[in-house]
Amino acid sequence: MKVAKVYYEKDVVTDRLRDKTIAVIGYGIQGRAQALNLRDSGVKVVLGLRRGESWNRAEKEDFVVSEIRDAVESSDIVMMLIPDEVQPDIYDKYVEPNLRPGKALVFAHGFNIRYGTIKPPHYVDVIMIAPKAPGAAVRETYVEGIGVPCLMAVHQDYTGQAQGTALSIAHALHATKVGVIETTFDEETETDLFGEQAVLCGGVTELIKRGFDVLIKAGYQPEVAYFEVLHEMKMIVDLIQKGGIEHMWDNVSNTAEYGGRTRGSAIINAETAERMKKLLDDIKSGDFAREWTKEYSDGCISLNQYRQTAKTSTIEKVGTNLRQMFREE
Numbered sequence: 001m002k003v004a005k006v007y008y009e010k011d012v013v014t015d016r017l018r019d020k021t022i023a024v025i026g027y028g029i030q031g032r033a034q035a036l037n038l039r040d041s042g043v044k045v046v047l048g049l050r051r052g053e054s055w056n057r058a059e060k061e062d063f064v065v066s067e068i069r070d071a072v073e074s075s076d077i078v079m080m081l082i083p084d085e086v087q088p089d090i091y092d093k094y095v096e097p098n099l100r101p102g103k104a105l106v107f108a109h110g111f112n113i114r115y116g117t118i119k120p121p122h123y124v125d126v127i128m129i130a131p132k133a134p135g136a137a138v139r140e141t142y143v144e145g146i147g148v149p150c151l152m153a154v155h156q157d158y159t160g161q162a163q164g165t166a167l168s169i170a171h172a173l174h175a176t177k178v179g180v181i182e183t184t185f186d187e188e189t190e191t192d193l194f195g196e197q198a199v200l201c202g203g204v205t206e207l208i209k210r211g212f213d214v215l216i217k218a219g220y221q222p223e224v225a226y227f228e229v230l231h232e233m234k235m236i237v238d239l240i241q242k243g244g245i246e247h248m249w250d251n252v253s254n255t256a257e258y259g260g261r262t263r264g265s266a267i268i269n270a271e272t273a274e275r276m277k278k279l280l281d282d283i284k285s286g287d288f289a290r291e292w293t294k295e296y297s298d299g300c301i302s303l304n305q306y307r308q309t310a311k312t313s314t315i316e317k318v319g320t321n322l323r324q325m326f327r328e329e
Contacts, residue, residue: 005182007152008168012176016161017043017170025068025076026082026091027054029135032174033079035063037142041172046071048078048094072098076163079106085296088117091317097123102158104165109192110185113155115289126156127166130188131175138173149173151183193283198276207267208233212315222318230319 024035025048035058039045046064048071049055058065072078072095080087080095091112099105101123108130112118120126131138133148141148150170154162170180196202208230215225237247249257282288295302310316 006172007176007180007182009171009176012167012171013034013164013170014171016164016171017077020044020076021046021074022077022079022169023048023071024081025049025071025095026080027058028082029079030131030138031135031256032058032141033135033139034079034108034131036061036139038169039063040142041174043172046075048072059153068094069098075103077104077169079108079169081108083246084109084111087112091118096121104159104162106166107185108168110153110155110189111188111193111289112256113185114189115286115293117289117293120156122156123158124156125158125165126154127162127169128153128183128185128188129166129169129173129175129180131173131253142174145174145177147177149178150175151188152180153183153185155185190280190283193288194276194280197283197288198279204233209313209315216314217320222314223322226279226315226318226322230315231322 006184016017019042022038023046024031024038027035027047027049031047035045035047046066046317047058048068049058049065052069055065068090078095078099080091082090095105099121102125104125104127105120107113107128110128110130113120113128126152130151130153131148132150133141138148150173152163152166152170154166156162159165167176167180172178211229212222212225215229216222235246236252239251243250249261252260281289
């Protein structure tokens with residue numbers, strides 16, 4: 001089993017960004033949080049955006065905002081903080097033509113480098129700083145003086161200083177206060193996609209929906225079924241996140257513990273693991289990436305159909321009503 005290398009504040013040359021300008025491309029959930037953190041850490045930040053709502057919001061929050069090509073041209077470091085599927089087109093049109101030797105290109109997810117949909121020139125550093133939290137938490141913990149852990153990777157080290165630049169960015173985000181884990185673009189991308197598909201997004205939601213359907217088909221009230229298989233999921237996940245799986249078992253009833261420990265493997269078992277391995281194989285081979293790239297280029301027809309169908313499902317209708325019970329006045 002691999003042992004992760006973790007970096008902290010003591011490992012950072014803190015003045016590496018002193019005379020640098022960072023162009024943050026995008027002002028969404030991660031873009032805004034990271035731009036604010038960098039600026040508050042004393043880093044010179046320019047935002048590269050298209051005119052519209054984000055541009056106006058950024059100006060109101062006192063950022064220097066430029067067209068993307070101008071932001072790239074005027075900067076030393078370019079952070080690509082727009083959605084994976086949008087990046088290749090923006091990169092080809094506005095970023096690569098304005099990259100000069102020695103600049104650093106920074107990603108928060110390795111997808112486009114891993115699958116070759118973005119191929120940077122040899123004369124730039126290519127690095128990744130991936131906060132392991134949503135943008136809101138990246139900002140909130142920074143304000144609290146803490147930070148969230150990050151993953152760090154170096155794909156291309158033209159200047160010989162790529163890792164130092166990556167650590168300095170992580171330091172400015174406050175990630176080195178809690179730990180920066182060294183990885184690779186391949187490892188980050190493959191594990192991230194696998195986690196989303198097999199467990200965090202795909203696996204969990206399908207488990208919830210199947211459990212809900214079993215209960216209502218057996219004649220139980222949809223509202224009661226919703227509470228048991230969906231609403232209480234947060235309580236369990238919160239316990240696991242706080243102290244691990246055993247901490248969760250320590251904080252549920254003995255009946256729940258015995259039932260879960262003895263019956264859970266009847267649902268998630270070796271056959272499930274084999275299907276998970278097939279998902280991982282599709283990720284590693286690039287089959288999933290090619291499928292998603294084509295889906296996006298075709299206008300997300302299938303994805304939009306999934307979304308539309310889900311909105312009319314029983315579990316969504318029941319949930320909409322029940323969640324009213326938990327709204328604060």
